Amino acid sequence: MGIFDIYLLEAVINGVLLGGVLALLSLGLNLIFGVIDVAWLCYAELIMLGMYGMYFLYSVYHAPMLVAAVICIAGVAALGVLLHALVIAPLLGTPPINQLLATGGVLFFLQSAATVLFGVEFKNLGLRLPVLKVSALFISYSRLLAFVVALAGMVLVYLFLTRTYTGTAIRAIAQDRHIMTLMGVDSRRIYFVTSAIGGGLAGLAACLLVLQYDVHPFIGLSFGPITFLICVLGGLGNFVGGFIAAFVFAELISLGGLYLDLEWGYVFAFAFFIVMMFVRPAGLMSRRS
């Protein structure tokens, strides 16, 4: 294999690995949107708090990595429930713009609060995870780990949604929220469960991202916009569409970064998004009705 082929293969593999994490990010947001019909603009800021949680638990308080991760996931899940109880629930039934403004407000609140509490310094776990060498390829262990765990997390959510009564109700409410009463379902309870899952997924994403990135109060800006674009590209609320869109985006970023600079990868991805919005405004997987 020529050296260029190896770079290409590495870029494709890195794209797939990134896609797994992006898919996890978009699943949480999609779930909230599909079920509760609100967009958590502050979703990436929940991830930021989760990353700080990991930093403090692991680096400052020296908790074992797995224990820190479990606490972190549970903590962000609780934040999701809190967000729903304090901000979303009182605004359900009001015009959608109110919910957008409110969660947008929470975004700035969390950014500012993090700046005050934690300062603007970049922090990291100080881990040095090895790089795997497979024949002539170099693959980052942390990326591989993030990919595998993200996939496992998504499988778990899939099983929950398809094998349990509550999960079935979550899928059903996304299709017809007005008749859930007739099924004997308390929609408010389902909203809380969904918020907890959405928060938990953000927590899991935080655990994986903190292995690869430094945390700072504005780290959410690195993941938030792209997560939203993926959800829109896949069709808001469409889980399968979001999953596929995540990999499309990740490959565009990774391959664009290979041929030009890393920043150009993002330019490609966002340009692709804009074009697609003209071609398929309802998303890649839009259903013709």
Next chain:
Amino acid sequence: MLELRAVRAGYGSFQALFDVSLEVRRAEAVGVIGPNGAGKTTLMRVISGLIRPTAGSITMEGTDLGTIAPHRIVEVGIAHVPENRRLFPRMSVEDNLRMGGFTRAARAKFRQRLDFVYELFPRLRERRFQLAGTMSGGEQQMCAIGRALMSDPRLLLLDEPSAGLAPVIVQQLFELLGRIRAAGLTVLIVEQNVQQVLHVVDRAYVLEAGSIRAAGAAADLLRSDSIRAAYLGV
């Protein structure tokens, strides 16, 4: 079994029901007929808790429905097959049925209820993994009725079950009503199809502009000149 006393209901400032009183006795089949916009669907929605009455009372076997949360009404034995079926279109037939049996009591007898529904509608068993939204209108109506039966109700509310179905399917549907009654269910049915519904129910109420205008045995209503003129086109 079910008793409505002077029930008022509406949407916002629009009042759809004005002091509606009616009664359904155990093992009866009762029809509600009336023109479009008379409040028939509102009547069904207020019984099953989709909207709350603004005045009056609704009791089911002694339970005042106003005192329990709307999603608990199905637990006292009322199942509502809503207008336009309202299946979960991108879920399988069996997942739709599973949602119908969501309550704690219904989960315990899921298999038994499922067998009952599949026996009633063998077609649903054949299609149990198919997405509900991809079936024909008649099959979807079967699925909607099956979903309601999954909660093991004692009272079945049917809102316009024949709407949008081919005449031969409508015929089958009304025949099916007999088998549902034979299984011990009480039925309250709203229908545009006045001629056919009056042949399968015991009694009927005539709802016009949100008020009960007439009531009586189905056979008497079929012979009534005003009913014949208004609804049967003779």
